[in-house]
Amino acid sequence: MAAGKIDPISQFEVVKVLDLNLFGLDVSLTNSALFMLFAAVLIAGFFAMTASRGQMVPNRLQSVGEMSYEFIAGTIRSTAGEDGLKFFPFVFTLFFFIFFANLIGMVPYFFTTTSHIIVTGVLAIAVFVIVTLVGIIKNGAGFLRLFVPSGVPWPILPILVPIEIISYLARPVTLSLRLFANMLAGHIMLKLLVSFAAAMATYSVGTAFLAPLPFALAIAITALEFLVAFLQAYVFAILTCVYLSDALHPGHH
Amino acid sequence: MQDDLNSRIAKARSAHDKRTGKDQPDRGASAVGAALQFSMSFVAAVGIGALIGHTIDNFAHTGPWGLLIFMMFGMAAGFLSIIRAAQKMSLPPVDTPPEKSDTPDTTTTTDTTTTGTKTTDTQP
Numbered sequence: 001m002a003a004g005k006i007d008p009i010s011q012f013e014v015v016k017v018l019d020l021n022l023f024g025l026d027v028s029l030t031n032s033a034l035f036m037l038f039a040a041v042l043i044a045g046f047f048a049m050t051a052s053r054g055q056m057v058p059n060r061l062q063s064v065g066e067m068s069y070e071f072i073a074g075t076i077r078s079t080a081g082e083d084g085l086k087f088f089p090f091v092f093t094l095f096f097f098i099f100f101a102n103l104i105g106m107v108p109y110f111f112t113t114t115s116h117i118i119v120t121g122v123l124a125i126a127v128f129v130i131v132t133l134v135g136i137i138k139n140g141a142g143f144l145r146l147f148v149p150s151g152v153p154w155p156i157l158p159i160l161v162p163i164e165i166i167s168y169l170a171r172p173v174t175l176s177l178r179l180f181a182n183m184l185a186g187h188i189m190l191k192l193l194v195s196f197a198a199a200m201a202t203y204s205v206g207t208a209f210l211a212p213l214p215f216a217l218a219i220a221i222t223a224l225e226f227l228v229a230f231l232q233a234y235v236f237a238i239l240t241c242v243y244l245s246d247a248l249h250p251g252h253h
Numbered sequence: 254m255q256d257d258l259n260s261r262i263a264k265a266r267s268a269h270d271k272r273t274g275k276d277q278p279d280r281g282a283s284a285v286g287a288a289l290q291f292s293m294s295f296v297a298a299v300g301i302g303a304l305i306g307h308t309i310d311n312f313a314h315t316g317p318w319g320l321l322i323f324m325m326f327g328m329a330a331g332f333l334s335i336i337r338a339a340q341k342m343s344l345p346p347v348d349t350p351p352e353k354s355d356t357p358d359t360t361t362t363t364d365t366t367t368t369g370t371k372t373t374d375t376q377p
Contacts, residue, residue, distance in 0.1 A: 159326075159329075162326045163326055163329045164330075166301050166305065166323075166326055166330040167298055167331075167333060167334050169305075170294065170297040170298045170301045170330065170331075170334070173297040173300065174290075174293055174297045177293055177297065178293065181289075
């Protein structure tokens with residue numbers, strides 16, 4: 001074994017970068033937190049750059065900023081309606097945080113924060129809590145109509161209401177699991193394929209000729225992963241919009 | 254000049270809406286992704302149901318019954334979410350659901366009657 005043990009999991013290890021201790025509380029900066037900060041700084045810097053000139057006729061950078069605004073606004077408008085635009089800042093932040101975190105993870109040796117269930121879970125729980133609060137504040141007790149589908153005979157309701165409540169509670173689980181699983185699986189696959197190619201290239205002359213095969217596959221999957229990075233951020237944002245729409249207009253489905 | 258600009262904005266906006274509207278049904282493009290999502294939502298629903306049942310059992314000391322009943326509810330919720338997702342996926346290709354949904358009803362009923370008579374015809 002020239003290439004050593006193939007270890008696709010160690011890339012997800014959280015390690016302390018900077019030891020910090022605040023009144024006996026361990027608030028050390030980990031690589032996960034560092035790359036989250038990096039994503040936030042990158043997003044803030046990018047949009048500050050796009051908005052710095054504010055020209056009537058936008059240059060390239062400014063039009064990218066305007067396009068991203070229009071993209072999210074259009075997504076919200078088409079899923080949650082015109083009154084969903086009040087939550088534009090939330091959805092915009094969510095989409096670009098996930099998108100940039102996914103893209104940063106595509107850089108070799110960089111840490112993918114969204115490949116940890118704790119990160120995606122907190123994001124999903126934030127969406128869940130905000131959607132529930134918005135629904136209760138907007139509709140009061142009328143929000144409970146979400147759990148009572150219209151046009152259902154009353155004898156079925158004792159069975160159907162727990163089912164609806166369970167599927168409502170399952171939302172944050174699937175929301176966080178989808179993003180987490182996609183990022184984790186993609187990065188494990190990339191690491192496996194590339195280390196497999198390296199192992200084949202160094203094992204013997206015969207296998208070295210076949211080594212380009214997994215390497216070509218790894219290149220193809222890298223391209224796919226860029227698509228997944230965008231798609232998962234988009235799915236997260238659009239599902240947030242759908243849930244917001246449910247909270248704003250319960251009893252519509 | 255102002256009217257021209259407004260009409261152009263309106264045109265661009267309607268084109269944009271159409272585009273985003275068209276984009277939406279295309280979400281489940283990859284069948285593997287859809288399958289993964291269905292299985293995941295089913296497992297999540299069963300898990301949530303089991304969790305609720307277990308919590309109720311813990312507090313009320315009702316043996317395995319809360320877990321059993323709520324896991325059943327969870328499975329039902331999982332199936333419901335799969336059916337809803339499948340409906341959402343299969344709906345968009347049909348352009349005018351209300352018109353088409355009227356005619357198939359009658360055709361299917363006539364179909365069943367004709368097939369029924371056919372089988373009775375072939376039996377003797």
